[in-house]
Amino acid sequence: MTNLCLGCRINKILVLVLAVLVLGLALTNVLALKVVLAVAGLLVAGVLYSRILNLCHEIHVLDDLCAKVGDGDCSGRITRIRPNSELSRVSDNFNRALDQMETFFRESRAAFEACSQRKYYRFCITQGMHGNFKDGLEHLNQSLNSMATSNEFMLRNEFLTALAGMNSEAMQGDLEDTVSDSQAILQCVQEIVHETEKMGAVVSSNREKVEFSKVRIHEVQEQGAASNKAISELQELSSEILSHAKGIQSIAEQTNLLALNAHIEAARAGKHGRSFAVVANAIRELSDEVHRLSEKTMQNLNRLAKQGELVEGSAKIMLSEIDNIQEVMSEVLEASTHTQRAVQVTMNGIRTVKSQAETTEKRAQWIKLKQTAFLAFNHGHDSQEALMFKTAHSGFNDKEFRLLQQAVMRMDENFRQDREQQMEILNIMQNMGGTGSKSFLELDQNFKVGRVGEHVKSQGLLKAVS
Amino acid sequence: MYGILNTMIRPEPNNQEKILRESDFIVSKTDPKGIITYGNQIFIEYSGYSESELLGAPHNILRHPDMPALVFKLLWDTIKQGREIFAFVKNLSKDGSFYWVFAHVTPSYSLDGRLSGYYSVRRKPKDGAVSAVVPIYSQLLKLEKEHGRSRGMQLGSELLDRTLSEAGMEYDEFVLRLQNQ
Numbered sequence: 001m002t003n004l005c006l007g008c009r010i011n012k013i014l015v016l017v018l019a020v021l022v023l024g025l026a027l028t029n030v031l032a033l034k035v036v037l038a039v040a041g042l043l044v045a046g047v048l049y050s051r052i053l054n055l056c057h058e059i060h061v062l063d064d065l066c067a068k069v070g071d072g073d074c075s076g077r078i079t080r081i082r083p084n085s086e087l088s089r090v091s092d093n094f095n096r097a098l099d100q101m102e103t104f105f106r107e108s109r110a111a112f113e114a115c116s117q118r119k120y121y122r123f124c125i126t127q128g129m130h131g132n133f134k135d136g137l138e139h140l141n142q143s144l145n146s147m148a149t150s151n152e153f154m155l156r157n158e159f160l161t162a163l164a165g166m167n168s169e170a171m172q173g174d175l176e177d178t179v180s181d182s183q184a185i186l187q188c189v190q191e192i193v194h195e196t197e198k199m200g201a202v203v204s205s206n207r208e209k210v211e212f213s214k215v216r217i218h219e220v221q222e223q224g225a226a227s228n229k230a231i232s233e234l235q236e237l238s239s240e241i242l243s244h245a246k247g248i249q250s251i252a253e254q255t256n257l258l259a260l261n262a263h264i265e266a267a268r269a270g271k272h273g274r275s276f277a278v279v280a281n282a283i284r285e286l287s288d289e290v291h292r293l294s295e296k297t298m299q300n301l302n303r304l305a306k307q308g309e310l311v312e313g314s315a316k317i318m319l320s321e322i323d324n325i326q327e328v329m330s331e332v333l334e335a336s337t338h339t340q341r342a343v344q345v346t347m348n349g350i351r352t353v354k355s356q357a358e359t360t361e362k363r364a365q366w367i368k369l370k371q372t373a374f375l376a377f378n379h380g381h382d383s384q385e386a387l388m389f390k391t392a393h394s395g396f397n398d399k400e401f402r403l404l405q406q407a408v409m410r411m412d413e414n415f416r417q418d419r420e421q422q423m424e425i426l427n428i429m430q431n432m433g434g435t436g437s438k439s440f441l442e443l444d445q446n447f448k449v450g451r452v453g454e455h456v457k458s459q460g461l462l463k464a465v466s
Numbered sequence: 467m468y469g470i471l472n473t474m475i476r477p478e479p480n481n482q483e484k485i486l487r488e489s490d491f492i493v494s495k496t497d498p499k500g501i502i503t504y505g506n507q508i509f510i511e512y513s514g515y516s517e518s519e520l521l522g523a524p525h526n527i528l529r530h531p532d533m534p535a536l537v538f539k540l541l542w543d544t545i546k547q548g549r550e551i552f553a554f555v556k557n558l559s560k561d562g563s564f565y566w567v568f569a570h571v572t573p574s575y576s577l578d579g580r581l582s583g584y585y586s587v588r589r590k591p592k593d594g595a596v597s598a599v600v601p602i603y604s605q606l607l608k609l610e611k612e613h614g615r616s617r618g619m620q621l622g623s624e625l626l627d628r629t630l631s632e633a634g635m636e637y638d639e640f641v642l643r644l645q646n647q
Contacts, residue, residue, distance in 0.1 A: 073577070075495075075574060075582070075585075077495070077504040079503070079504055079517065079521060080517070080518070080521065092507055095504075095506060095507075096506065096507075099491075099493040099506055102493075102585065103491070103493070103587050106572050106585065106587075110550050110572065119638065119639070121638075121639050121642050121643060121646075122638065122639075122642060125570070125589070127488065127491070127589045127590070128489065128490055128491030128587070128589050130489070
């Protein structure tokens with residue numbers, strides 16, 4: 001019976017007073033005193049009775065509240081309890097317990113709701129909570145924290161998957177273009193190889209022809225030089241003949257002079273000289289004839305010399321022309337050597353390009369295949385697209401392909417939740433038109449701080465991208 | 467009846483501050499109209515009113531004249547939409563002193579889903595948080611005094627929006643981060 005409350009003490013005193021009054025009433029014989037004691041006793045009994053009634057009422061209130069709490073309703077409280085009454089401390093403590101309970105439930109509920117809306121800054125507030133309630137909220141905060149972490153991770157995965165999906169679709173188109181481009185390049189290169197080979201052959205054949213012409217021209221040159229020599233000799237010969245002719249002419253002139261003298265002497269001799277005069281006359285006629293013939297010969301020889309000079313001149317011109325032609329042909333030959341080498345280098349280069357283009361085409365084909373697989377499995381591991389792909393490539397058992405399958409399976413799990421969020425991301429991505437690294441980093445950052453919703457909605461991000 | 471009459475006389479504010487204890491919180495409940503239906507012992511202690519004075523009185527008997535009306539408009543708009551709200555509030559005691567609280571208000575629903583009232587837990591705010599909100603509140607209050615209540619609240623709301631967008635946060639995050647810094 002330690003630490004009694006004020007109400008209890010009053011009750012105790014009232015009971016004692018009542019007991020004393022009853023005892024007094026029993027012991028006294030004085031009527032007046034009996035009456036006084038009886039009245040006082042009735043008053044005390046009345047006060048006690050009223051207090052007991054109040055207490056009963058308050059106990060009933062408390063009982064009702066306990067029943068509500070038992071039914072899981074913590075919203076009730078005890079109010080208007082008489083100050084310092086028997087139940088005031090009980091009700092205060094009970095209210096305190098209910099405050100802790102109700103706050104606990106409201107905090108945990110609000111924090112989990114916020115977490116599901118990705119408001120990770122809203123965790124359970126433990127300030128003012130006590131004992132098990134405080135511990136409980138701290139534990140919930142740990143759970144919320146790991147939920148936030150895994151949500152972030154999931155969001156990242158979804159985002160990356162969506163990004164990869166979009167990239168894949170774009171890449172698929174790009175790859176198709178690349179493959180067809182590579183094929184076109186290959187065809188062009190093949191044509192170039194063909195034409196270059198033809199050109200090489202033409203260059204070689206031209207070179208042979210030039211070499212042949214060079215030999216022929218050399219022959220012509222030699223012949224020209226021989227003719228030149230012959231003409232020189234002819235000219236020498238004709239000048240010699242000319243000097244001989246001049247000699248003959250001077251002999252004819254002397255003979256004529258001699259014949260004239262002989263004729264004079266014959267005339268002086270008279271008759272005896274007549275026959276001599278005939279001879280002298282015949283000699284003069286002969287010498288005239290010789291003079292005339294040698295004159296004609298000289299004229300002819302002069303004409304011959306002139307012709308020879310002309311022939312010699314044109315032979316020299318011809319020879320110098322042949323020299324020029326030979327020079328030009330040497331240059332042509334040298335140039336054709338260069339051309340031949342260039343053609344060879346070009347051919348080597350083109351062969352390299354051709355083999356590179358073939359490799360590129362094969363590589364592009366391979367990437368295209370992987371992308372097709374990715375897109376097919378992106379629809380789900382058991383989707384129609386995936387099944388079609390598996391059927392089409394049943395013999396396909398590459399290591400990378402298996403890795404791809406595993407990645408796709410993981411992706412399937414991550415894709416189950418939060419369709420709405422996913423659609424939002426996809427819309428954003430499509431609005432962006434491309435996948436700039438800046439926007440990617442921003443989105444990524446927002447995932448980390450858990451403010452995707454607001455930032456996805458805000459036009460600021462789109463502005464940053466455009 | 468005496469209690470209600472007693473609470474109709476607004477106390478004259480003085481500059482005495484009471485600081486909430488770290489390990490306690492004030493709990494109160496109101497009906498949907500904001501009439502107090504319950505207050506815990508800490509509430510009775512800090513408000514300075516007795517339980518009988520508090521029960522049946524409107525919650526705004528604690529409203530301090532330094533508080534801008536916009537904060538309470540925001541509070542009521544939010545909880546009427548069924549959402550929780552946090553706010554730093556300067557409260558007025560019966561003896562004219564004041565005490566700052568970090569208030570959290572949530573709506574209560576009966577089992578049949580009808581709004582049955584509001585539940586408020588008020589904790590000790592962080593010192594840094596109070597010094598951060600005081601200049602904002604005094605700007606809001608100044609606008610309300612200069613332009614009248616309705617126009618002033620509109621301008622105040624725009625000011626608050628600007629402050630939040632500069633911080634890059636929504637209101638909830640802003641106040642929670644102030645309290646948890």
